[in-house]
Amino acid sequence: MGIPVYISRVPRVQDLPAVQHGCSVCRNVTPQRVQRRYVSSHVYLLPMVSSDTHHLYQCTVCGTVTDGPEPKGSPSKPFLHRFGCFVFVGLPVLGLIAYWAVDSAISKWQSQNRMAEEQAAAAEKARQEQAQREFMAIVNGAKTALDESKKKCFVPVNAALGSFPEALVDLKPKKPQNASALEGAGYVIVSKKGHIPIPDEKHFGKQACFLKLPKEVETAITVKMPDINVGYDATVAKAKQFTAEANAMTAPAVMVATEHVCPDKRNKCVGAAVWMSVPDKKILAVVRVEKPVEDGGRGKDTDALATLLRQETAKW
């Protein structure tokens, strides 16, 4: 069932100004009334187009009516009779086209905008991931530098330690020829279960081949981001500084190794410290101290051994 389209054709008569025109009957130029006649086609009562236009001339002298051309300079047909189709069909269509053009331009702009935003977000994400990779490389690099430097540092130290013919506690005491050469000797822990604490004295230096990873770098490695209280820049600076320190770490020229037996066969605590020149594995000095067992060889005994070692070497 289609929608009925109501079309009507309406005859129109339009009076035009009189003109001077030749009359075939009067055989003269006479004043003539002019009418324009045409058919206006309507769709649903809306004028669309006009057709069948012709002009009638009537001689005012003899009344003869003839067809003629459109007089020059005559007024045109009413606007809607000429442009109705354009007004009622063309304009809405143009409006639709304009609407569609504007709408599609807007959606294009919106999708371009969205794409730009997505690209910016992706770029930002990539930048952050890159920064994260660089950060982790720096903090992990600090730990790697420490591990490798430690390994290298311990090669000559272990070689020197391995050259002892017997347990350190069984070595005979020996006074140094040149005590000043022992100052600040690198401390080496031999006993893995309970060692003698580093005696606080000039002949006992810092622990050899030992550096402690800074806490903020350790935290950053664990949680994979800088400690919020330290921040990115400070953590990176600390890690780089520590990496340089670790890389610079070398085996000490003179090391001091301590060992203890507590209790020994005689039920005493025995502690020994041995100074050795690392490059040539030469024993420079040996100190041996003894004390009764008080704490089953635990903290109180090892602390006391450290004090005795300090007292003994302070005499040099």
Ligand SMILES: [Zn+2]
């Ligand atoms: Zn006439």
